[in-house]
Amino acid sequence: MTSLVLTVIGPDKPGLVERLSHTIAQHEGNWLESGLSRLGGKFAGILVIQVPDEQVTALHKALQDLQNSGLKIIAESADDQERATDLRPFTLELVGHDKPGIVREISQALAQRHINVETLKTELVSGSMSAELLFKAEAHLLAPADFDMDELQGAIEGIASDLMVDITLND
Structure with missing residues (x-):
């Protein structure tokens, strides 16, 4: 599994989270953590997902296709380092x-x-x-x-x- 951090911004309108979650699910992805908000009339958020390694390339393309709906999405590999316990x-x-x-x-x-x-x-x-x-x-x-x-x-x-x-x- 590959962990990805997605940042998302676009015009606020109904259905954006559904489209994003549907796209992730279509690629066998798992939505782990997120912070999503309406800020300044925009929908903005950051989320962490996991996706099977063989789905990463296809997911990247599908996320680019979502940009037609006005969403700007940046996907980065997550840094899975454990937080220091001290x-x-x-x-x-x-x-x-x-x-x-x-x-x-x-x-x-x-x-x-x-x-x-x-x-x-x-x-x-x-x-x-x-x-x-x-x-x-x-x-x-x-x-x-x-x-x-x-x-x-x-x-x-x-x-x-x-x-x-x-x-x-x-x-």
């Missing part, structure tokens, strides 16, 4: 008034500490007491086992104060 998982939650630079500041602090972003979900929502837009983020992170959570907490609190957002770290 990493420490934790989450970061953020909420505050929207302004440019929030993701840049937080991601820079994480990268400086060799913390990997496993998943990041962000959204703009209307504030409950006002019509002002609030930026919300939730990140699932992996840090080296020996990293100092207190030091990170201090650094994050400084960033939160500068950006006027609330940030919570959870083990």
Whole structure:
């Protein structure tokens, strides 16, 4: 079996997931993991599938044929390396008034500490007491086992104060 990572983007319309899943199934593929969303009026996603080795070439051609429906699809071989077991998982939650630079500041602090972003979900929502837009983020992170959570907490609190957002770290 070959594992593939597919990235997909196209105009949002009913039936796109069905066409994609049908094409994968026609080539004896198995849909393993995915994250699919409507973003900016587009359908966008990333998924991991497995397909028998002898079906890979035919599947690539069938995925190219789906581009006639407006989907742009990139298929890459998955890197099946196992994740290191000595990493420490934790989450970061953020909420505050929207302004440019929030993701840049937080991601820079994480990268400086060799913390990997496993998943990041962000959204703009209307504030409950006002019509002002609030930026919300939730990140699932992996840090080296020996990293100092207190030091990170201090650094994050400084960033939160500068950006006027609330940030919570959870083990």
